[in-house]
Amino acid sequence: MRVFITFLCIGFSFYVSAYEPINSLPTGSRVSLLVKNPTETALSINTKQLFPPASTLKIITALAAKLELGDDFRFETQLEQKNKDIVIRFSGDPTLKTQDLDNLFKQASNQGIKSIEGNIWLNDSIFTGYERAVGWPWDILGVCYSAPSSAITLDGNCVQASIYTNSDGSTRAHVPEHQPIxxxxxxxxxxxxxxxxxxxxxxxxxxDNNNYHLSGCLISQKKPLPLKFAVQDTQEYTSSIIKNLLAKHRISFSGNIASRNDIQGTPIATHLSAPLNDLVESMLKSSNNLIADNITKTLGARFYSQPGSFNNGTEAIKQIIFSNSRINLSASQFADGSGLSRNNRMTAEDMNKILEYIWKNESTLGVIKILPKSGETGTLKYRRSMRQVPIKGQLQAKSGSVYGSYNMAGYVLNGNGQPKSTFVQFISDYFPKKEESESNSLSPLFKFEKAFYQDLIKLSPKNSSLQ
Structure with missing residues (x-):
């Protein structure tokens, strides 16, 4: 392999037979690297090959959301009355909490509703299709980072619990009383x-019915081990919460709680989420999969004027970006908007086009400023390869990892904290030897990333701006 590297910072160029830091990675790893400044390509390796983007895909979801929905868009959850019935119209708000539903029923009670003689209908017509994308691994569906993407979303579709180890060799699982699991x-x-x-x-x-079973072994713990379970049946979970809230506000009810999408009533109370820009910032900084996937389905609903799904949502992302930027992502394979699916594929070249478009339009988009910063914020705050100078504070990027893939995409910053180069790191089929992963020595990934990120800072021009 021959790689062309341009050392702009010291004013000359030369060829090398291979990029040395790659040798730190285990045999069999696939690597795609691309580093560009406004005028030249500083590093290019396998940039036309397809790789799983993992959570770097959230950059693309964020861009499409800002272009189509706008920073002021808010998810709206509405409590309605239809004759003797109550309708809760869900919008897929990924941040809706029990406290928000509590406030809706409180407003209903304050308006004189002390008894519901009919039924309570949960309207989730905004979304359709699978709540889990094709390619989501079956073995992680019970944990919260793979919580179902549903119109009826409450408490992040995530339930907190814990497990204690006992001296007699047994364990004890604890679930807070208010959690209906x-x-x-x-x-x-x-x-x-x-x-x-x-x-x-x-x-x-x-x-079924949000039942969970723990088995296997656990090493003795001094403190309880926190557990986070993904809600499996969102309607069942939300129905249980609603019954508790009705009792809290002393609203009598003897009917049924069920799903029905062909009913609309008179609005009683409304809850609005935070504006989209705040949700996107949370999505990027904490790599929140639920926010990304519910936004994706919302884009499908908005763009195609029909219930949103993973299928029409991911296609909407491609169409929205093409119509605004002329970037053609038709060769990319997107199964979701979060990057969790192992079926997602794209090239470093296409990812870099997205990064360059965002850079050119940052004054109106405001995406770069809400990306995590190396060693300082979000998912990059404690990343081992980024915690020390000269790397700390010099990169603004989105990380991504999914079974054997360890990625990064973003910007190298100048002395004023402004972008001067883009970079994409896609590493796939990364499987270190067992002794390497279990030892206390530096991992192959850490060695590669530290060397690569130091080179990013050296290779990039001191001051650049895309026009």
Whole structure:
């Protein structure tokens, strides 16, 4: 492999047979790297090959959302009355909390509604299709970062719990009383040596009605181990919460709570989410999958004037970006907007086109300023390869990881904190030897990233601006 690298900072160019930091990675790893400034390509390796973008895809979702919905867009959840019935019209608000529903019923109570003689209908007509995208791994569907993308979204579709280890070798699972889920448990407490000998891990199985079962082994813990379960049946979970809220506000009710999408009533109370710009910032800084996927489905609903889904949402993202930027993403394979699906594929070249478009239009888009900053904010604050100078504070980017892929895409900053170069790092099929992953020595990924990010700072011109 011959790679052309331009050292603009010292004023000359030369060829090298390979980019040395790649040698730090395990044999079999695939790598795509692209570094560009406004006038030249500083580093280019396998930029036309397809790679899983993982959560760097959220940059593209953020761009499409800002272009189509605008920074002031808000999700709206509405409480309505239709004769003797109550309708809750959900919008897929990924930030809707129990407290927000509580406020809606409080307003209803204050307006004199003390009894509901009919039924409560949950209207989730804004979305359709799968709540989990094709390619989401089955073994992580019980944990919160793969919570279902649904119109009826409450509390991030995530439930908090914990598990305690006992001295007699047993364990105890704890679920707060207000959480309407059931957790059974037959996990045993073991030493680290026994766990390694048995090749035994903590495992989670889910079943109907938001039932969860923990099994396997857990190394003895001094403190309880926090658990976060993804809600499996969003309608069942929300219905249970609603019953609790009705009792709290002393609103009598003996009817049914069920889904119905062909009914509309007179608005009683409305809850609005934070504006889109705030949601996108949270999505990028904390890499929130639910926000990304509910925004994706919302884009599908808005762009195609029909219920949103993963299918029409991902296609809407491509169409919105093409109509605004002429960037053609037709060769990219998107199964969701979060990057969680293992089916997602795109090239570093196309990702870099997105980065350059955002850079050129940052004054109106405001995407770069809300990306995590190396060693300082968001998901990059504690990234080991970015915590020390000269890398700390010099990159603004989005990370992404999914089974064997470790990615980064963003900007190198100048002394004034402004972008001077774009870069894309796609690493796939990264599987270090077991002894390397278990040892306390520096991981191959850390060695590569530290060298690469230091080179980014050296290779990039001191002052650049895209016109």
């Amino acid at each position: 059931i957790v059974t448990n037959d996990v045993i407490t073991v030493t680290k040596e026994v766990q390694k000998e048995r090749q035994c891990q903590l495992e989670l199985l889910t079943s």
